[in-house]
Amino acid sequence: MSHNKHLWAPWKMEYIKNKDSSQKLFSEKANESEDRENLILYRGEFCYIIMNYYPYNNGHLMVVPYDEVDSMEHLENDSLNEIMYLVKKSMTILKENLKCEGFNFGANIGEGSGASIPKHLHFHVVPRWKSDTSFMPVVGSTKVVAQGLYDTYDQLKPFFERIS
Helix, strand or coil: CCCCCCCCCHHHHHHHHCCCCCCCHHHHHHHCCCHHHHCEEEECCCEEEEECCCCCCCCCEEEEECCCCCCHHHCCHHHHHHHHHHHHHHHHHHHHHHCCCEEEEECCCCHHHCCCCCCCCCEEEEEECHHHHCHHHHHCCCCCCCCCHHHHHHHHHHHHCCCC
């Protein structure tokens, strides 16, 4: 018998039911014009910044190249340069606006790494706080995200519009 408590997250069921390694979620979102609905904070020349629909923490972002590639070896240098620039800018914006104290940054490359969309390389920027390792995940086996996705989007969007 499990001693874990359960918090219901019904919004995640759509993702679980429709999880398909052939999905083109990032390509589709990049071609749509509803940035707020799709949580796209910024569009660059070679990549864009989107908030994670299923965040590990408040403000969890992804920097995604427009080109659908599955590995670093296939990523054009111009895209890689812009990704790193936008990661740097994103971290500055998140520090100033969400008062985070650190970050997890990286990519899951290939199915063996746990990549949920292995055919489209993307980079995660996850804000961290000393307090986000509180008792809830340790004792309650539960993660708390402190702010709604669209509230966070509305808070951050004006700062991403200033990126040049």
